[in-house]
Amino acid sequence: AQSVSQHNHHVILSEAASLELGCNYSYGGTVNLFWYVQYPGQHLQLLLKYFSGDPLVKGIKGFEAEFIKSKFSFNLRKPSVQWSDTAEYFCAVNGNYQLIWGAGTKLIIKP
Amino acid sequence: DVKVTQSSRYLVKRTGEKVFLECVQDMDHENMFWYRQDPGLGLRLIYFSYDVKMKEKGDIPEGYSVSREKKERFSLILESASTNQTSMYLCASRPFRGGGTEAFFGQGTRLTVV
Numbered sequence: 001a002q003s004v005s006q007h008n009h010h011v012i013l014s015e016a017a018s019l020e021l022g023c024n025y026s027y028g029g030t031v032n033l034f035w036y037v038q039y040p041g042q043h044l045q046l047l048l049k050y051f052s053g054d055p056l057v058k059g060i061k062g063f064e065a066e067f068i069k070s071k072f073s074f075n076l077r078k079p080s081v082q083w084s085d086t087a088e089y090f091c092a093v094n095g096n097y098q099l100i101w102g103a104g105t106k107l108i109i110k111p
Numbered sequence: 112d113v114k115v116t117q118s119s120r121y122l123v124k125r126t127g128e129k130v131f132l133e134c135v136q137d138m139d140h141e142n143m144f145w146y147r148q149d150p151g152l153g154l155r156l157i158y159f160s161y162d163v164k165m166k167e168k169g170d171i172p173e174g175y176s177v178s179r180e181k182k183e184r185f186s187l188i189l190e191s192a193s194t195n196q197t198s199m200y201l202c203a204s205r206p207f208r209g210g211g212t213e214a215f216f217g218q219g220t221r222l223t224v225v
Contacts, residue, residue, distance in 0.1 A: 006153075009151060034213060042218075043115075043201075043216045043217060043218045043219060044201065044203075044216040045216070046213050049213055090153065090154065097142055097159055097161055097167070097205075098142075098144055098156055098159055098169070098205075098214075099205075099214055101153045101154040102153055103151060103152060103153035104151075104153045104154075
């Protein structure tokens with residue numbers, strides 16, 4: 001069955017700390033992967049996506065993610081977080097029509 | 112900019128009422144989706160549509176129906192609202208069929224059923 005697993009439901013970090021959010025997927029077809037972010041009170045928006053080619057993908061606001069096919073993973077990273085990164089982060093993999101979503105990780109950055 | 116607009120940000124309805132949630136997208140996308148978002152459960156797909164008048168059940172269709180009479184509009188209907196349908200409802204659209212295209216989301220409708 002197709003699925004996406006995000007390992008941490010809640011993460012709390014101090015400003016300037018490094019971030020890594022885990023995402024593992026199970027999908028049998030050609031893999032396209034996405035990270036979305038939902039800031040408080042705002043709509044879900046795309047952070048970055050992997051289609052093909054370079055497995056290290058750079059997104060907005062200094063985020064990056066690495067696709068590791070052998071580990072079925074697409075972890076999100078940021079070297080130094082800011083208070084404004086407080087949000088909920090969702091990993092997704094493409095399905096036939098819809099995206100298949102992880103449960104989300106709530107990230108809280110302490111100033 | 113792609114825009115997905117949901118008709119209401121907040122709704123309060125009574126148990127047993129029929130509830131309509133409307134969603135309009137302005138980018139001629141073929142695919143449209145309704146999700147509900149609950150804490151700790153992520154996004155769960157209720158229904159989706161890949162063309163006008165076409166609909167497919169998602170993971171949690173019970174208690175819901177949908178309508179897509181025009182390409183740009185996708186409506187979610189709660190036939191008889193119940194308190195367990197209190198949730199955040201998200202509409203999304205996506206071009207093409209499958210592949211690497213991203214989905215675009217509306218602001219969400221927070222529905223409270225009392």
